[in-house]
Amino acid sequence: xxxxxSLDPRVTRLQIQADPEVTSEPKPDLDQFQTxxxxxxxxxxxxxxxxxxxxxxxxxxxxxxxxxxxxxxGQTTNIWVVxxxxxxxxxxxxxxxxxxxxxxxxxxVSAYMVRNKVEDYKKRxxxxxxx
Amino acid sequence: xxxxxxxxxxxxxxxLNTEALKDLLFxxxxxxxxxxxxHSEWTGFGPLLEEDxxxxxxxxxxxxxxxxLFKILHEKLGEPNADAIAFGRTEDQFKCCQFVELPxxxxxxxxxxxxxxxxxxxxxxxxxxxxxxxxxxKLAAKIxxxxxxxxxxxxxxxxxxxxxxxxxxxxLMQTALDKAWPYALGIFEHGAxxxxxxxxxxxxxxxxxxxxxLEFVTERCAAAHLTIPTNTTAVLGGRKGYHTxxxxxxxxxxxxxxxxxxxxxx
Numbered sequence: 063x064x065x066x067x068s069l070d071p072r073v074t075r076l077q078i079q080a081d082p083e084v085t086s087e088p089k090p091d092l093d094q095f096q097t098x099x100x101x102x103x104x105x106x107x108x109x110x111x112x113x114x115x116x117x118x119x120x121x122x123x124x125x126x127x128x129x130x131x132x133x134x135x136g137q138t139t140n141i142w143v144v145x146x147x148x149x150x151x152x153x154x155x156x157x158x159x160x161x162x163x164x165x166x167x168x169x170x171v172s173a174y175m176v177r178n179k180v181e182d183y184k185k186r187x188x189x190x191x192x193x
Numbered sequence: 194x195x196x197x198x199x200x201x202x203x204x205x206x207x208x209l210n211t212e213a214l215k216d217l218l219f220x221x222x223x224x225x226x227x228x229x230x231x232h233s234e235w236t237g238f239g240p241l242l243e244e245d246x247x248x249x250x251x252x253x254x255x256x257x258x259x260x261x262l263f264k265i266l267h268e269k270l271g272e273p274n275a276d277a278i279a280f281g282r283t284e285d286q287f288k289c290c291q292f293v294e295l296p297x298x299x300x301x302x303x304x305x306x307x308x309x310x311x312x313x314x315x316x317x318x319x320x321x322x323x324x325x326x327x328x329x330x331k332l333a334a335k336i337x338x339x340x341x342x343x344x345x346x347x348x349x350x351x352x353x354x355x356x357x358x359x360x361x362x363x364x365l366m367q368t369a370l371d372k373a374w375p376y377a378l379g380i381f382e383h384g385a386x387x388x389x390x391x392x393x394x395x396x397x398x399x400x401x402x403x404x405x406x407l408e409f410v411t412e413r414c415a416a417a418h419l420t421i422p423t424n425t426t427a428v429l430g431g432r433k434g435y436h437t438x439x440x441x442x443x444x445x446x447x448x449x450x451x452x453x454x455x456x457x458x459x
Contacts, residue, residue, distance in 0.1 A: 071446055072234055072237075072238070095241070116243045117241055117242070117243060118243070119353060119357075120353070120357070122349055122353075123349060123350075123353055126247070126345060126346050126349045126350075127243035127244060127246075127247055128243075129247070129342060129346075130243075130246050130247035130250045130251075130346075131243050131246050131247070134246075134250050
């Protein structure tokens with residue numbers, strides 16, 4: 063029976079049957095490791111920023127794998143890994159708790175017209191010093 | 194010419210024995226190059242995506258170490274350029290130990306080799322930070338972080354599959370360790386002029402390295418619930434250019450593109 067001859071010699075070495083009639087056994091359901099969320103720090107003192115996750119059997123392995131998965135390019139000073147299950151989050155259907163009524167502008171920074179007042183003050187000060 | 198004059202002729206103004214130095218650099222560089230190639234054979238075939246990335250990255254690091262050493266050989270010691278050294282030599286001119294040229298086999302063997310070899314590499318580069326040959330000492334300081342990660346990666350896997358896995362994974366690791374051990378001892382085969390390297394303060398020598406390594410791996414293997422084989426004899430020859438039948442096919446594959454046009458610009 064012919065085997066697949068690939069440009070990649072590593073594939074050729076696997077001796078895969080070329081006959082399309084010969085199919086391999088179906089794979090069992092994948093056993094995936096749990097996930098750990100990865101937080102990346104670009105420079106000392108900066109916030110750790112969430113960059114993605116890795117699959118790993120435990121936190122130690124997650125840290126080892128996160129280092130190359132997320133820290134191999136660009137500057138990195140540190141990495142955190144956190145068990146995904148340790149993160150408490152709102153349920154998607156509860157996202158309405160973040161909605162707010164429009165007539166409470168006084169609770170928002172943009173509702174304060176401080177800038178105009180500050181500029182008026184500066185203008186008055188300048189006029190004052192010129193005198 | 195008297196023997197005395199010949200020896201003086203072989204030395205550079207730095208006062209170091211150049212032939213001994215070159216022999217050391219070739220041994221270390223060839224180990225890195227060949228193991229880098231073996232590691233790179235896993236790219237795309239790793240046991241999980243994250244590990245595929247990590248192991249490929251480690252292979253790239255090792256290729257970089259070989260390249261840096263070849264550059265020193267070229268720029269400071271009059272050897273041809275890095276590409277010519279890496280791709281232009283025949284197998285009997287390679288000084289790598291036989292351990293690094295063995296086929297990958299399964300991931301168990303690759304991990305155990307990665308652990309045993311990189312532990313020796315970490316300690317070797319720690320000693321080389323004190324080398325009297327300045328380019329080597331500088332390189333040692335520059336790459337210590339990479340090598341430290343390689344060992345951290347390797348020993349975390351070792352403990353994971355040895356002590357924290359199941360009986361099947363522990364037996365796989367133990368079997369791989371038994372197979373690897375005699376070859377690992379071959380890492381410390383003496384170079385052509387071991388005495389000169391030690392006398393010149395270039396390197397503390399393979400014997401000192403081996404005992405530091407043995408202490409290091411014994412402690413780590415115990416933590417991974419693995420037993421170090423006893424009554425084994427080191428597999429030697431690599432440092433003198435005697436290799437297993439596996440090196441030539443590896444070189445043929447590695448050099449395939451280079452041979453099409455050795456003068457091509459990359």
